[in-house]
Amino acid sequence: MFRRSADRSGFARVVILVPLLGLLLSGCGVNNIPTYEEQAKAKWSEVQNQYQRRADLIPNLVETVKGYAKQESTVLEAVTNARARATSIQVNADTITDPEAFKKFQDAQTQLSGALGRLLAVSESYPDLKSNQNFLALQSQLEGTENRIAVARRDYIEAVRVYNTELRTFPGVIWASTLYKSNKPMQEFTVAEDVKQPPQIKF
Numbered sequence: 001m002f003r004r005s006a007d008r009s010g011f012a013r014v015v016i017l018v019p020l021l022g023l024l025l026s027g028c029g030v031n032n033i034p035t036y037e038e039q040a041k042a043k044w045s046e047v048q049n050q051y052q053r054r055a056d057l058i059p060n061l062v063e064t065v066k067g068y069a070k071q072e073s074t075v076l077e078a079v080t081n082a083r084a085r086a087t088s089i090q091v092n093a094d095t096i097t098d099p100e101a102f103k104k105f106q107d108a109q110t111q112l113s114g115a116l117g118r119l120l121a122v123s124e125s126y127p128d129l130k131s132n133q134n135f136l137a138l139q140s141q142l143e144g145t146e147n148r149i150a151v152a153r154r155d156y157i158e159a160v161r162v163y164n165t166e167l168r169t170f171p172g173v174i175w176a177s178t179l180y181k182s183n184k185p186m187q188e189f190t191v192a193e194d195v196k197q198p199p200q201i202k203f
Contacts, residue, residue, distance in 0.1 A: 029166070029175065030175050030179065032166050032172055032175075033163070033166055033167065033172060033175055033176060033179075033180045036159070037183065039162070039163070040156065040159040040162075040163045041093050041096070042159075043152070043155045043156035043158075043160075044093070044096050044156055046152045046155065046156070047149070047153055047156050048091060049152070050148045050149045050152045051086070051109060052087075054112075054116075054142065054145045054146070054149065055112075057141055057145060058079060058083045058112075058116070059083075060134075061079075061119070061138045061139075061142065062076055062079055062119075064129075064132065064134050064135045064138060065119060065122070065123060065129060065135070068126050068128055068129035068132065068135075069122060069123070069125075069129060075115075075118050075119055075122050076119070078119075079112075079115040079116060079118075079119050081115075082108075082111045082112040082114075082115040083112055085108050085112075086108040086109055086111070086112045089105050089108050091105050095187075096160070096187055097185070097186055097187065098187070099187055102187035106189060106190070120142075123135070123139075153189050157188050157189060160186040160187070161188070163185075163186055164185045167185055168185075
């Protein structure tokens, strides 16, 4: 009789301790790593969406400029080639944990940004093009998209900072080394070397 009541009290303790232990573990950040990982992946998807939006605008922009500035064939070709390179790179959720693939993606987007900048600079030499309603609408959409890209990149960088910090600090480092061994730090966008250098001013 005494043994039965001891077994029951032991079972009752286990029933109480298991949920309590579960609550303690959830309070210790065991879910932080997958939560932050999913948030960073969602932000990465938004970055991709905005880059795709920009890529979709480019053919119309090139065709419009071509109608007014056929002699700028090298600039038009550079934009078309840069777009082709940027859109040919296969990206997915694994890209953000692969430094080489991420750099390849970022370099292609940087080259496309540079080519677009040169295309828009060329348009300054053509007053008829600058006043064309189609060109103005495309230019406005492109500027809006560039702003969206900047915001999406900023949000992604912040989400990656939170995720990477969780992997390296207590108690996240414990979960990273036990439950989430396959989780790797995610890559951040960097500023291109030519953008880092201050512009030279000549008088």
